[in-house]
Amino acid sequence: xxxxxxxxxxxxxxxxxxxxxxxxxxxxxxxxxxxxxxxxxxxxxxxxxxxxxxxxxxxxxxxxxxxxxxxxxxxxxxxxxxxxxxxxxxxxxxxxxxxxxxxxxxxxxxxxxxxxxxxxxxxxxxxxxxxxxxxxxxxxxxxxxxxxxxxxxxxxxxxxxxxxxxxxxxxxxxxxxxxxxxx
Numbered sequence: 035x036x037x038x039x040x041x042x043x044x045x046x047x048x049x050x051x052x053x054x055x056x057x058x059x060x061x062x063x064x065x066x067x068x069x070x071x072x073x074x075x076x077x078x079x080x081x082x083x084x085x086x087x088x089x090x091x092x093x094x095x096x097x098x099x100x101x102x103x104x105x106x107x108x109x110x111x112x113x114x115x116x117x118x119x120x121x122x123x124x125x126x127x128x129x130x131x132x133x134x135x136x137x138x139x140x141x142x143x144x145x146x147x148x149x150x151x152x153x154x155x156x157x158x159x160x161x162x163x164x165x166x167x168x169x170x171x172x173x174x175x176x177x178x179x180x181x182x183x184x185x186x187x188x189x190x191x192x193x194x195x196x197x198x199x200x201x202x203x204x205x206x207x208x209x210x211x212x213x214x215x216x217x
Contacts, residue, residue: 076181081191083176088168089160092116093179096186097159106161107150114163114171114188116153121184163188 080093092100096116105122109115117125129146132139149170153161163173176191 075183078181080179082179089162091159102155104153105150106153108170114167116186
């Protein structure tokens with residue numbers, strides 16, 4: 035098949051799926067990101083800042099998995115979450131199964147969707163954070179981005195280091211709490 039002088043090759047679907055899978059594995063290794071089974075694993079902590087226009091540079095190690103589009107929303111601990119589109123779709127499917135007759139479920143869905151915005155990562159690797167989300171997270175200038183399994187958390191550096199993030203606990207305290215979850 036030729037269109038405007040370009041030759042298009044036709045590959046079987048199984049081959050395209052195989053190549054796509056391995057492309058992701060190669061990029062994930064380069065970005066030091068890992069997949070566990072079919073689950074995405076983002077990890078690492080990075081210091082960053084926000085510019086006068088409310089933009090932050092997404093750490094390069096997260097960009098490959100986030101792609102050029104992602105979803106930014108309020109997190110649960112006075113931070114913001116960045117979800118890759120495929121992970122947002124998974125969350126969306128789970129949220130859609132919640133009983134809308136339950137007022138707490140409706141509040142949570144409203145919280146996640148009402149504060150969400152689709153973002154495009156620009157050529158310089160930046161996303162814009164709207165003023166309402168910056169205010170919620172207390173982000174003025176310095177921030178910390180943390181890869182947490184299937185999402186990236188964005189914290190005000192001051193809040194993250196103050197102990198509100200839970201990072202001030204000793205590992206032995208975490209260990210004691212995780213016993214209840216069988217970890």
